Amino acid sequence: MTPFDYHRPETLAEAFRIAGEIPGARYVAGGTDVLVRIRSGRERPNALISLGRIDTLARLELGSVTRIGARATIGQVLDHPELTSAYPLLAQAARPFGSTQVRNLATVGGNLCNASPAADMAPVLLALDARVEIEGPQGTREVPLDAFFKGPGQTDLAPREVLTTIVLEPPGPDARSCFLRKSRVGMDIALTSVAAHLQLADDRLTRVRIAAGAVAPCPLRLRAVEDLLEGRTVEPGLLDEAARLAASEIAPITDIRASANYRRRLTRTLVRRAVAAACEESR
Amino acid sequence: MSDCRHIGKARPRPDAADKAAGRTLYINDLIRPGMLHGKVKFSEHAHARIVRIDTSRAERLPGVRAVVTAYDTPEIRIGFLNDNFALKRDKVRQFRDEVAAVAAIDPDIAAEAVDLIDVEYEPLPGVFTLDEAMAQGAPLVHEMDARGNPLTTNELSLRYGHESGDLAVAERASAHVVEGRFSTQLMQQSCLGTAGCLAELDMSGNLSIWARTQIPFLAQRDFTQALRALGLPGRNCRVIVPALGGTFGTGLDTHAYEYIAIVLAHRTNRPVKILYNREEEFANLSPRQSAEVEIAQGCDREGRLTFRRVRVRQDNGAYGSWGATFPTVMLLPVTSLYRVPNVSFDARLVYTNNTYCQAMRGYGNPEVTWPIESNLDELAEAASIDPFELRMRNCNEPGETTPMGLQVTTCGLKECMEATAAKLDWGAERRARRGVGMASLIHVGGSGRIYRSDGGGVILKFDDFGQINVSYGGVEMGQGLHSALSLTVAEALGVSPDKVTINPTDTGTCPWDVGTHASRGAFIACNAALAAAEKARAQIFAAAEEVFPRLALQNLERYCVQHPDYRAPTFDLAAAVKADRFELADGQIVLRDAPAEPWLKVDLDRLLRAIHFRGSRGEVITASAFYEPQSDLPDWQKGVGNMSATYAYGAQGAEVEVDEETGEVRIVRMVAAHDVGKVLNPQTLAGQAYGGLTQGVGYALYEEILTEQGRILNPSFTDYKIPTIREMSFPVHLEFIETDDPAGPFGAKGVGEPGLVPTAPAIANAIYDAVGVRIRDLPITPEKVLRALDARRAASAGKQTSTP
């Protein structure tokens, strides 16, 4: 492992200043992605800037909107009963995430900023219509999560910018949801994951959001599936049609974990099962 | 031995507390004064000529103490086929070939220096599959054999076979015959403790090496040869085995990195440690061999097996290790699992430019039990006989001699299969997509002779405090050997197990042992310990004739002072004291012919001191014994010979549920029933059974080293998947059948390897029972299951449309 300097600013302003002074420096939150890459030699930053002491980044607030600090760990999300009861999807994604040790370190912001196509918090946050707040030396801005991912490992963040907060609207009175994920064994990168979030009233599906992970360069919303389901009642054949449509919206790859074909099959099955399970979920 | 005090009772193993507390010192923790850190430069090609190695930049790096290549060090040949070299010269034959090495003052500098070594290669065409390697005119991995004779083929010269009965006649006479092709994958041993060693030479050239080895004495022989190559003939080589975090067969060979550490230590005059990180362990050590197997079995109308034909081809990789002798163990199930009168076996190994392979738990046995037991279920279906019933009709029995010439003394296979079926509710109605399957095993249970001596020695040393130190040359690698050994010594000498300490394994202090393989550790060590204990008892009792009366009378005096009313029974002490009438029990020596008076019991430590401190007649008690099991070295080409003193049997069963839309297999529960002869320590035995089963589940469903043109694609636990607690959270029922084997210590058989042998076919058979698809290549991934289900659905759809 090549040596690097380590900085621990206590404010964002200080973090921006250090980042400005050391080109090639990188932010680090839990380090569960960054340090793995540094150890394997895939990344050789000359300095790491820890976000660990900037406490404004760790807030968790439920109100007219819900604000999840980027530095909240997966474990903190899982252990927050109000948050997980308002958004069961968050718990469903957080529960099988890595191991206890990983959950204690890994942050929600890190998961998004790392921009892995397989990041587990991405599909659920996409299905919840999350927005992200970004702060940089030039000020603050907000973008829909949907527009945040630009490619594998690539985000909308400009150099020096920090993701500060994930913002969620209230779940809605008739909200139903389900997150399903498949991997080879318990601790593994997802082969495919699907999150469904929708409103179900009078047998009718509205505000349907379906997102998938690990089947395209970025975690993505399956908009054709959403459009198909929007406003419909669940009738025989509808979910099969949705599943077929889902397979046409994704662009999975073949790698050592699975073939593109298998990922496509899985996505179809998971879309059908996730929507069905969401509809059956009793509230 | 039904009245055992310690044998058969659950007791935490002696190393448990220190391991749990992180106090145990592994190779990683060892530091010697002045120690340097070695690092190996590996090949960047699967097959290439070495044109030039430029080490100058590495040599100039501050902190580097030596850079070595084959061009500036004596040639050291390694491997039992002598086809491998510590450092490679002229050409590389696999990605992991060692082309250079560095010793530096810290590991980071060593790693940096290795990156500064420039090697120029001229790539050569390689062979990466069995067919490529065996094709006419294929590039040769080795142009010459170890003696310098030219080679014309990639096939190894090793031959393994077996022919018994008349196969053609038997096949024609069979009512049902089923054939099939099966394959198994490369599997990583996945030791928690990665490979490493520390080599140190003294000023006279004597070597001490701390090594992750299972064969300290064969390693001593190998390293002594290396010393000779370095110009140090006749020097002493001492192999010391520190605490090991698992070996699973990786310690059966000596490895290039060990010789490189010796070369670097010799070059620098400093102790040198080489420690592999996880990626190096994955990419640069040998995994378990893969196998391609063709099988045919037949039976008569009643389901009695008529014949079995097995053809094995194995991709050996670029060099030979003991892994190339897997077929020696394949012979056991092929010739002797169930009664089958006509058997034909042939195994061939082929050099390729893939990573070379080595031993792993089970040693060839799982590779062929997988096709035998899968194919047997197919045969049962063809014969319309329940698979359990078919197995029972062909079950081995005590007293039989198998086609290989194995003499079956005790055999609990029937009981194992019955227990498995019972615990699985065999034959019960099940939900859709659920099914059950079972498979059995035979393995060596009384060591396995592959060398002219298959024995091991034990030394017992008693001290003035009644403590007994035990020296044995085999290896505790996590399996619980020291637990079995300490319980055995305690039982045999009537002391508490706390009084027994097992010394670290060290060729300098321990008697010779062939190595810890073939599930032989406890079987050999405990048998040798029992023999040594017998000698110790004889020594102690002979001396006790002299010292016991005095000690007993001193006891009596003190006792009378404490109990003034006590009247000692009239009893002729002098007449009762006879060497052969003493007994050791509860840490004391007693006389069998004496009344049970408290003063007639003497504490062992006091007795030992009295034996020691008696002027010129003083003695300290030590006893040693060497145990050589009764077995024959088989003729491998004929595949005949009674290779073990006894045989272990077992059966496993699985209930699974298959998701027909994803192909996922969920294990609902499993049963593992093993004929262990006798339970020595139920705790460590359960550990071996659960651990073996877990590796068996990994072999069946998840684990596989993937390669592309010789390069390993998944050299990490991120990409190579072993089962986690989430996969293993199903109930496992263990059943231990005690057959009380006459050759075993207290009746025990070897238990180390059987646990993973029948797991994969048991699961595959359950999958077939659940959803009607048979997978023939391991591991059984969801993708393969789904593909098979698709094919079946397509076929049945085709059938439907073709019927008018």
Ligand SMILES: Cc1cc2nc3c(=O)[nH]c(=O)nc-3n(C[C@H](O)[C@H](O)[C@H](O)COP(=O)(O)OP(=O)(O)OC[C@H]3O[C@@H](n4cnc5c(N)ncnc54)[C@H](O)[C@@H]3O)c2cc1C
């Ligand atoms: C054993 C193991 C198991 C894992 N299991 C899973 C799993 O099941 N599911 C899953 O999705 N992932 C898993 N991961 C991956 C990883 O843990 C997650 O992606 C985690 O959420 C990353 O968060 P972190 O805080 O550790 O990120 P870090 O490693 O600290 O950072 C990741 C990246 O994001 C950047 N960054 C972090 N925070 C910010 C911020 N606020 N603003 C701007 N940039 C930022 C960093 O510069 C870096 O580029 C696993 C990793 C390991 C080692």
